[in-house]
Amino acid sequence: MSVPATYDVVGVGNSLVDVIAHAEDHFIESEGLVKGSMALIESDRAVSLYRSMGTAVEMSGGSAANTMCGVASFGGRAAYIGKVADDDLGSVFAHDLRAVGVVFRPGNPEGEMRTGRCLILVSPDAQRTMSTYLGMSSWLHPGDLDETVIADAQVTYLEGYLFDRPEAKEAFRAAASTAHSAGRRVALSLSDSFCVDRHRDDFRGLVRDEVDVLFGNADELCSLYEVGSFEEAVRAVRRECHLAAVTNGKDGSVIVTPDGVIRVSAEPVARVVDTTGAGDLFASGFLHGLTSGRSLADCGRLGSIAAAEVISHVGPRPLVELRRLVTF
Amino acid sequence: MSVPATYDVVGVGNSLVDVIAHAEDHFIESEGLVKGSMALIESDRAVSLYRSMGTAVEMSGGSAANTMCGVASFGGRAAYIGKVADDDLGSVFAHDLRAVGVVFRPGNPEGEMRTGRCLILVSPDAQRTMSTYLGMSSWLHPGDLDETVIADAQVTYLEGYLFDRPEAKEAFRAAASTAHSAGRRVALSLSDSFCVDRHRDDFRGLVRDEVDVLFGNADELCSLYEVGSFEEAVRAVRRECHLAAVTNGKDGSVIVTPDGVIRVSAEPVARVVDTTGAGDLFASGFLHGLTSGRSLADCGRLGSIAAAEVISHVGPRPLVELRRLVTF
Numbered sequence: 084m085s086v087p088a089t090y091d092v093v094g095v096g097n098s099l100v101d102v103i104a105h106a107e108d109h110f111i112e113s114e115g116l117v118k119g120s121m122a123l124i125e126s127d128r129a130v131s132l133y134r135s136m137g138t139a140v141e142m143s144g145g146s147a148a149n150t151m152c153g154v155a156s157f158g159g160r161a162a163y164i165g166k167v168a169d170d171d172l173g174s175v176f177a178h179d180l181r182a183v184g185v186v187f188r189p190g191n192p193e194g195e196m197r198t199g200r201c202l203i204l205v206s207p208d209a210q211r212t213m214s215t216y217l218g219m220s221s222w223l224h225p226g227d228l229d230e231t232v233i234a235d236a237q238v239t240y241l242e243g244y245l246f247d248r249p250e251a252k253e254a255f256r257a258a259a260s261t262a263h264s265a266g267r268r269v270a271l272s273l274s275d276s277f278c279v280d281r282h283r284d285d286f287r288g289l290v291r292d293e294v295d296v297l298f299g300n301a302d303e304l305c306s307l308y309e310v311g312s313f314e315e316a317v318r319a320v321r322r323e324c325h326l327a328a329v330t331n332g333k334d335g336s337v338i339v340t341p342d343g344v345i346r347v348s349a350e351p352v353a354r355v356v357d358t359t360g361a362g363d364l365f366a367s368g369f370l371h372g373l374t375s376g377r378s379l380a381d382c383g384r385l386g387s388i389a390a391a392e393v394i395s396h397v398g399p400r401p402l403v404e405l406r407r408l409v410t411f
Numbered sequence: 412m413s414v415p416a417t418y419d420v421v422g423v424g425n426s427l428v429d430v431i432a433h434a435e436d437h438f439i440e441s442e443g444l445v446k447g448s449m450a451l452i453e454s455d456r457a458v459s460l461y462r463s464m465g466t467a468v469e470m471s472g473g474s475a476a477n478t479m480c481g482v483a484s485f486g487g488r489a490a491y492i493g494k495v496a497d498d499d500l501g502s503v504f505a506h507d508l509r510a511v512g513v514v515f516r517p518g519n520p521e522g523e524m525r526t527g528r529c530l531i532l533v534s535p536d537a538q539r540t541m542s543t544y545l546g547m548s549s550w551l552h553p554g555d556l557d558e559t560v561i562a563d564a565q566v567t568y569l570e571g572y573l574f575d576r577p578e579a580k581e582a583f584r585a586a587a588s589t590a591h592s593a594g595r596r597v598a599l600s601l602s603d604s605f606c607v608d609r610h611r612d613d614f615r616g617l618v619r620d621e622v623d624v625l626f627g628n629a630d631e632l633c634s635l636y637e638v639g640s641f642e643e644a645v646r647a648v649r650r651e652c653h654l655a656a657v658t659n660g661k662d663g664s665v666i667v668t669p670d671g672v673i674r675v676s677a678e679p680v681a682r683v684v685d686t687t688g689a690g691d692l693f694a695s696g697f698l699h700g701l702t703s704g705r706s707l708a709d710c711g712r713l714g715s716i717a718a719a720e721v722i723s724h725v726g727p728r729p730l731v732e733l734r735r736l737v738t739f
Contacts, residue, residue: 104510105730138480138510138728141469141503152466171499171525175469182432182466197499400466402433 088267090186090236091159091374095228095258096147097220097244097251098165098189099199100172101359101399104139106204111212118206121213121275123247129216132202141172142398143179144201145220146242146274149360149399153367153389155184156405159374162186162232164258168219172198179400190227192219203359205397211359221248225257233258234265237374238296240366243274246282259293272366273299279306290324296373297327298366304329317344326379328369328386330362336386338379347383350391360399364389368405385409416595418514418564419487419702423556423586424475425548425572425579426493426517427527428500429687429727432467434532439540446534449541449603451575457544460530469500470726471507472529473548474570474602477688477727481695481717483512484733487702490514490560492586496547500526507728518555520547531687533725539687549576553585561586562593565702566624568694571602574610587621600694601627607634618652624701625655626694632657645672654707656697656714658690664714666707675711678719688727692717696733713737 111118114132124132133139145165154161163185167173169192176198180187199218203211223245233239239262245251259269271286271294273279279286279299286307290297297320299307304316304327313331320327320339327339338345368389372382388408392401439446442460452460461467473493482489491513495501497520504526508515527546531539551573561567567590573579587597599614599622601607607614607627614635618625625648627635632644632655641659648655648667655667666673696717700710716736720729 133506134509136506136510138471138507139503140726143466175467178461178464179466181462182464398468 088235088237089160090162090232092151092154092238092240092370093162093164093232093236094147094151094240095164095245095254096145096242097199097217098148098167098176099145099201099215099220100176101142101144101201101203102133102139103142103203103205103397104136106137106206108206111204111206116204116212116214118212119210120277121215121244124214124216126216129200129202129214132214136202136204140397141175142400143176144399146244146272146363147240148180149363150240150367150370151185152180152183152400153364153405154371156401157368157371157385157409158406159371162188162236164188164190164228164232166190166192166219166223166227168192168196168198170198172200173219186232188229188232190223193222196222205357205359209355209358209394211357217248221251223254224250225254228254228258228261230261233261234267236267238268238270238370240270240272240370242272243278243282243286246285247278263293268295269293270296270298270370272362273297273303273307276302276306279303283307295325297324298362298369299327300330300362328365328383330365330390336365336383338383340379345380345383347380347387350387352391352395355394357397358394360393361390363399364393364401381411384411416563416565417488418490418560420479420482420566420568420698421490421492421560421564422475422479422568423492423573423582424473424570425527425545426476426495426504427473427529427543427548428504429470429472429529429531430461430467431470431531431533431725432464434465434534436534439532439534444532444540444542446540447538448605449543452542452544454544457528457530457542460542464530464532468725469503470728471504472727474572474600474691475568476508477691478568478695478698479513480508480511480728481692481733482699484729485696485699485713485737486734487699490516490564492516492518492556492560494518494520494547494551494555496520496524496526498526500528514560516557516560518551521550524550533685533687537683537686537722539685545576549579551582552578553582556582556586556589558589561589562595564595566596566598566698568598568600568698570600571606571610571614574613575606591621596623597621598624598626598698600690601625601631601635604630604634607631611635623653625652626690626697627655627657628690629657629659656693656711658693658718664693664711666711668707673708673711675708675715678715680719680723683722685725686722688721689718691727692721692729709739712739
């Protein structure tokens, strides 16, 4: 048992503002995008894609940042480490974390990069297709990590997207090492099946050696273990990981441990409007449960509640206090 | 009859991005704000109020700009003149106009000001309270007006808010003069009852001498003529104005001409979510009708349709193509 922690969870991730527009499937195809995926884009492409998109709404996003907002919304003590520029979108990002009580450690802005942004196209069937210009967020390096905060959090939560840039990957490993040295746990979100594809060997090694809690969806797990079915993926992760929470869309989720598999239903949703943030918010509920001593089944239920809230509206963060939705 | 025009309407106004958060009434009171009104704030106050607001969403706004987006959404040919800075919010503002087909003439950025923003608190009863930091938008001066566009638009639409800064007021008068010299019409929106209060004499003179189409709501008209009832205000405006469209919330609107008064019902709305933009969008429908040769009663109905759409969701601009909602 480690010493009491000031924070339940500290997230480390890419600090992005989401730029959200509705788009028909033919637009997504005509732009050469893969529906449902996340692609990295450079500055020029961000400009040209934005130019062709319709009226947009700007909201703070970023996978791990969304998750920390969810933890705080459940009443948990959350912190977040990530890098923004000294510009309008950087101010928006910082404001929206602090507004829900997340302690933000932004590191220092440097160079000429702008705050990162994620251009999100929401299809009529509520799926989202993301094109991310990482900007300043990709400059996150080990020197930006507030080690005191990491050592003082029960769980350090890292998003797989960090692996897409060398400096951030280094920060990822440094954060995991700091957390473990302090006797804390490390959680990883696989983020996206294409991201897993790009970094499969690294992720496999991490999951075996350094990750205490793994988050991913069926596609991501199948990609990680190069298997064809959800059940095979669950068997594979069970052999290699202490604790994994695997989501499977409307079929709910399974919590996988060496001792067994717990199945958790999805919460009913009147109308799915925008699936952005579903995985991020599932992780927030699960982590809040885990850090407040709930059973694994209840952790899964909290995850389902948070995911159901966020897919019922546009945007990647809860619009109501999640603690009010907990009735058990 | 003047020569054919390239544009149906050109709007001139304060170019603002809305920063929208939900807030309880006690928060609005504790911040010393007057519910339902628009107050101008300076930079320091914008920072401190933003800091105390909850999670926000950013969307392009600005009264006349919202109206022009409505005109374009009906299928009309709209242009817009207003000033933004070369920053993230300026890019957002420009993008969202062009995305719906509004021709944007931004003038030149100058000085150290940032793009203007309007901090909007939406109450549980859907009323909005606005605190506006004008920033770059208040630097609009006559030299920023594209006179070719104004001379080439059937109607030049000016928002009353422009009167809050001397340079913009000068631009307002110059735009009206250019429009009339080209044989075009000038429309004015009174904007806000406090704005009318601040500039009553100016507005009274303008309405008598320069305004061809007046837009306002019951409160604004009562303030303009310093009368206590809607009916008195309607009688007063009828004496002084060729054509006025006066909205009165859920009671609909009245179209006032020297020949008589036409009453138009409000469109039913399943749930009023956020009244931001109601007046702006009413004006868009009315102006679209007027510039496409509709009867005054139909102009009013188009206004009601647009207003009903915009109050059914968060944000000041339509989320669907308004032309699709026209069934008559």
